[in-house]
Amino acid sequence: MIKTYNILGDIMDEFKEFLKTVPSVKQDVLNGRYTWQQLYEIFVMYGKDDKFWQPYKTNSSIDLNGLLEIIKNIDLNALSSSLSSIEKVLNVASTFLDKKEPERERKWYDE
Known part of the structure; x- marks a missing residue:
C-alpha cells in the first residue's frame, strides 16, 4: 500500500497556527499592504523564522519567561516603600487642592 501525504494541507495548517502567534499581520492584510496569498508564499519559501x-513577532509576542523573571526579581519591600512615599506625596498635594472657600456668614435673606 502506498502512503500519501497531504503536504499542502499540513503546510497550510502550520501557516494557520503560525498566524495565531503574529495576529498583527492581519492589519497589514486589511490595509492592503499584503494579501494572504503573498504571506503564505513567504511562509512556504522562507519559513517562520525569516x-x-x-x-x-516583536510587536505581538509576550515573552512570558522574561515577564516571570522580572516579577521574581521585584523587591516587595522596596516597592511597598515606594508606594508609601507616593501616597504621602499625594496626601500632601491633596491638602493644597482641597482648600475650600471659607463659608460666608448667612444673612436672614439667604434663607
Missing part, C-alpha cells in the same frame, strides 16, 4: 516576520 526576518520578514520579525516586526510582527
Whole structure:
C-alpha cells in the first residue's frame, strides 16, 4: 500500500497556527499592504523564522519567561516603600487642592 501525504494541507495548517502567534499581520492584510496569498508564499519559501516576520513577532509576542523573571526579581519591600512615599506625596498635594472657600456668614435673606 502506498502512503500519501497531504503536504499542502499540513503546510497550510502550520501557516494557520503560525498566524495565531503574529495576529498583527492581519492589519497589514486589511490595509492592503499584503494579501494572504503573498504571506503564505513567504511562509512556504522562507519559513517562520525569516526576518520578514520579525516586526510582527516583536510587536505581538509576550515573552512570558522574561515577564516571570522580572516579577521574581521585584523587591516587595522596596516597592511597598515606594508606594508609601507616593501616597504621602499625594496626601500632601491633596491638602493644597482641597482648600475650600471659607463659608460666608448667612444673612436672614439667604434663607
